[in-house]
Amino acid sequence: MTFSLTQGGLYAITDSRCLSGTSLEQEVEDALQGGCTLIQYRDKSSDHAKRSQQAQALLKLCHSVGACLLINDDWRLAADIGAHGVHLGQQDEQLEIARRELGNQAIIGITCHDQLSLAVEAQQQGADYVAFGAFYPSSSKPNARPAPLSLLNKAQQSLQLPVVAIGGITLQRAPELWQQGADWLAVINDIFARQNIAEHCRSYLACRQPLRDQR
Ligand SMILES: Cc1ncc(COP(=O)(O)OP(=O)(O)O)c(N)n1
Numbered sequence: 001m002t003f004s005l006t007q008g009g010l011y012a013i014t015d016s017r018c019l020s021g022t023s024l025e026q027e028v029e030d031a032l033q034g035g036c037t038l039i040q041y042r043d044k045s046s047d048h049a050k051r052s053q054q055a056q057a058l059l060k061l062c063h064s065v066g067a068c069l070l071i072n073d074d075w076r077l078a079a080d081i082g083a084h085g086v087h088l089g090q091q092d093e094q095l096e097i098a099r100r101e102l103g104n105q106a107i108i109g110i111t112c113h114d115q116l117s118l119a120v121e122a123q124q125q126g127a128d129y130v131a132f133g134a135f136y137p138s139s140s141k142p143n144a145r146p147a148p149l150s151l152l153n154k155a156q157q158s159l160q161l162p163v164v165a166i167g168g169i170t171l172q173r174a175p176e177l178w179q180q181g182a183d184w185l186a187v188i189n190d191i192f193a194r195q196n197i198a199e200h201c202r203s204y205l206a207c208r209q210p211l212r213d214q215r
């Protein structure tokens with residue numbers, strides 16, 4: 001499989017707790033088996049050794065199937081282990097610095113909350129994708145600022161970058177997000193807290209297929 005950001009799909013973001021009761025590696029392996037092609041390693045702890053070891057293990061899994069691993073917040077860790085890139089929020093280090101340190105091939109995604117203007121700015125600064133949310137209440141991030149579904153369509157009309165939707169996404173909610181114009185659905189809880197991760201991921205991708213066939 002050759003990874004392509006423009007193809008869109010399912011974007012699985014890890015949680016520092018092992019939500020399914022197996023192991024982080026097993027969870028990610030299952031998500032990859034289910035067709036996720038984009039994985040974000042998100043661990044807010046300050047245990048650098050653990051973070052580095054876990055991220056390297058996930059990178060190996062991603063390499064084995066041609067998927068892409070991004071590191072949340074920390075471009076240094078991404079550079080150290082040779083990950084594909086980084087996801088940065090508005091409070092994280094600047095896109096400009098991450099781009100300079102990681103190079104042009106790296107994938108850099110930017111959180112834009114509910115603001116198209118932040119996305120336009122990120123696009124001008126060379127981001128590879130923009131993420132909007134939270135579209136629904138999220139148990140993983142209860143204080144996330146809400147974003148309206150209509151933003152997805154506006155973003156598709158005004159940007160030339162892949163658009164990621166995040167926040168409280170479930171399989172039931174996936175069709176409306178694909179329909180509104182999301183290229184990627186970024187999900188923590190509704191992937192990793194499940195017992196049937198691979199099958200559940202396949203169901204997400206299956207409900208996108210009819211829309212792709214129409215376009
Ligand atoms: C795909 C994606 N979108 C948004 C976020 C949130 O990033 P940020 O605002 O920096 O918050 P934290 O994830 O760092 O708590 C994300 N991680 N991934």
Ligand SMILES: Cc1nc(C(=O)O)sc1CCOP(=O)(O)O
Nearest residue numbers: 133134138140144168187188189
């Ligand atoms: C990490 C994150 N960022 C958000 C934002 O709105 O920027 S919502 C969120 C949590 C997403 O997890 P879940 O799929 O479990 O709701």
Ligand SMILES: [Mg+2]
Nearest residue numbers: 073088089092
């Ligand atoms: Mg962040």
